[in-house]
Amino acid sequence: MSVAVIIVAAGRGTRAGEGLPKQWRDLAGRPVLAQTVEAFRTLGRVIVVLHLDDMARGLTLFGGSVTLVAGGASRSESVLNALVTLEGSEITRVLIHDGARPLVPQAVLQAVLVALETHPGAAPALAVTDALWRGEAGLVAGTQDREGLFRAQTPQGFRFPEILDAHRAHPGGAADDVEVARAAGMAVAIVPGHEDNLKITYAEDFARAEAILRERKGLKMDVRLGNGYDVHAFTEGDHVILCGVKVPHTKALLGHSDADVGMHALTDAIYGAMAEGDIGRHFPPSDPQWKGAASWIFLEHAAKLAVSKGFKIGNADVTLICERPKIGPHAIEMAAELARIINVPADRVSVKATTSERLGFTGREEGIAAIATVTLIGV
Numbered sequence: 001m002s003v004a005v006i007i008v009a010a011g012r013g014t015r016a017g018e019g020l021p022k023q024w025r026d027l028a029g030r031p032v033l034a035q036t037v038e039a040f041r042t043l044g045r046v047i048v049v050l051h052l053d054d055m056a057r058g059l060t061l062f063g064g065s066v067t068l069v070a071g072g073a074s075r076s077e078s079v080l081n082a083l084v085t086l087e088g089s090e091i092t093r094v095l096i097h098d099g100a101r102p103l104v105p106q107a108v109l110q111a112v113l114v115a116l117e118t119h120p121g122a123a124p125a126l127a128v129t130d131a132l133w134r135g136e137a138g139l140v141a142g143t144q145d146r147e148g149l150f151r152a153q154t155p156q157g158f159r160f161p162e163i164l165d166a167h168r169a170h171p172g173g174a175a176d177d178v179e180v181a182r183a184a185g186m187a188v189a190i191v192p193g194h195e196d197n198l199k200i201t202y203a204e205d206f207a208r209a210e211a212i213l214r215e216r217k218g219l220k221m222d223v224r225l226g227n228g229y230d231v232h233a234f235t236e237g238d239h240v241i242l243c244g245v246k247v248p249h250t251k252a253l254l255g256h257s258d259a260d261v262g263m264h265a266l267t268d269a270i271y272g273a274m275a276e277g278d279i280g281r282h283f284p285p286s287d288p289q290w291k292g293a294a295s296w297i298f299l300e301h302a303a304k305l306a307v308s309k310g311f312k313i314g315n316a317d318v319t320l321i322c323e324r325p326k327i328g329p330h331a332i333e334m335a336a337e338l339a340r341i342i343n344v345p346a347d348r349v350s351v352k353a354t355t356s357e358r359l360g361f362t363g364r365e366e367g368i369a370a371i372a373t374v375t376l377i378g379v
Contacts, residue, residue, distance in 0.1 A: 003044040003113070004091045005155070006082040009033050009099025010051045010071025015201055022200050023099045024057060028213045029310075032200060034061060035102035035213070043095070043109065047085065049078045076174050080167040086160060094163060095155035096177045100200040103212050104155065111191040112157040120186045121158045123178050124193035125150035152176060153193040162186055222378025224311065226273025228265040233367040240368070242320060242327070243334035243351055244296055244341065249325040253368060256285045260295035262318050262351065265372035266338060267295070269316070270302040273376045274309055296341050303342040306376055313344050314375035320353040321362050321369040327353030 009023045019025065023033040033048070040046055046066040050058045058068050069085055071078035079096055086094065093116050097104070108124045115122030128151060132144035156177045158166075163177065166184035174180045178188050196212050198205060237252020243262040253259035268278045276282075279298050283290045306313060316338065320327050327334075334351040342349075356363045 002090045003093045003095065004086055005040040005043055005046045006079060006094060006096045007036055007046065007048045007099050008075060008078050008096065010049050010078045024054070025206065027102060027206060028210050031061060032102050033099050036099050037062070037066060039102070039104050045091070047082045049082050074172055076167065076170060076172050076180060079177060083164045083167055091160050093157060094160045095157045097155035098199050101154055101197055103209060104197045105194050108194050108197055109155065112155055115189040115191050116157050116159065119189040120162050121178065121181045121188035122191055123156040123188055124153040124197065125190050126153065126193040126195070150190060152178065153197050224273040224376040226269040226374045226376065228268030228272060228372040230261045230264040230268065231367055231369045232259040232261045234365070240325065243318060244337035245330050245334045247325050247330055256291055257293045258295050261368050261370040262320050262334070263295040263299050265370035266316055266318050266374065267299045267302045269372040269374040270306055273374055274306060276305065299341050310378055311376040313342050314377045315348040316342065316372065316374045317350045318370060318372045321356055322353065323355050323358070323363060323365050
């Protein structure tokens with residue numbers, strides 16, 4: 001039996017939310033599609049069907065290790081485009097799989113292949129166990145007997161010549177390849193599916209998929225917390241730099257670099273979460289090249305170091321402690337600038353302020369202090 005695998009990944013995945021199509025998003029450190037392809041590497045030739053806009057991305061990710069085929073206007077058309085590339089080859093069986101199902105167990109693949117020895121088609125499925133309702137206008141309008149109903153999964157396997165002829169004869173609009181096969185009179189055997197073989201559809205599915213991958217690898221979630229604290233005194237000047245934003249003020253902050261107290265605290269928090277010391281270890285104040293340096297250099301270094309050590313930044317929280325200047329009008333801009341530098345969504349960074357009720361050096365307006373907390377998540 002000579003097997004080819006067709007992985008269909010030409011969709012746009014709009015239900016997964018904004019950003020890249022779901023097959024290109026990160027899952028445990030690699031694109032979803034890369035995780036999917038990995039499950040089929042040992043079976044035979046792999047064909048990946050991509051949207052034309054994604055071809056360059058596919059070449060970068062896979063090089064020449066898989067065959068890339070341009071998708072069509074529908075799933076059926078995309079599958080047919082891949083099937084015709086196999087004409088004249090030695091392929092006798094073909095497995096057709098969703099690019100957004102990266103967790104298919106090997107036992108499911110083998111069950112499909114075994115069934116193809118005695119059937120022209122085979123596909124994994126799970127019996128429906130929940131009660132089924134029919135709905136109208138948001139209300140339950142009736143119930144549906146679940147006896148004999150299944151939740152379809154992929155890969156769906158077929159004898160190659162028959163499924164090619166079936167796709168050529170089908171008018172289009174099929175829900176999946178089993179529907180195409182049955183329209184051509186092919187018998188399709190049901191083999192056991194698996195709950196892990198989920199199709200990533202919504203944004204929340206990524207967390208579930210990552211948990212399954214970690215469990216398979218015997219990994220525990222590695223979560224690190226770090227905190228940072230910094231103080232800078234006032235000196236003569238007409239503005240301060242806080243969290244990367246220039247804020248007009250009657251004084252400036254004194255420091256070896258640009259004295260961005262908020263950014264320094266956050267940088268130390270990231271280093272601390274990795275047990276990597278503080279800014280002084282990586283950028284010694286005794287080194288004249290860092291005199292007057294922009295603090296984003298330090299923060300970017302800390303964030304990139306975290307990525308290189310296998311972490312992503314979960315969230316960051318910075319509190320500035322001062323009587324003046326007023327931070328509130330600038331807080332959103334500050335958070336956005338920090339998020340840009342550490343390369344995380346803006347809603348994962350918080351900047352806020354408080355006073356010390358006129359107590360201590362901040363209360364006497366002698367300087368500004370900052371406290372920062374960060375979460376690092378191992379990927």
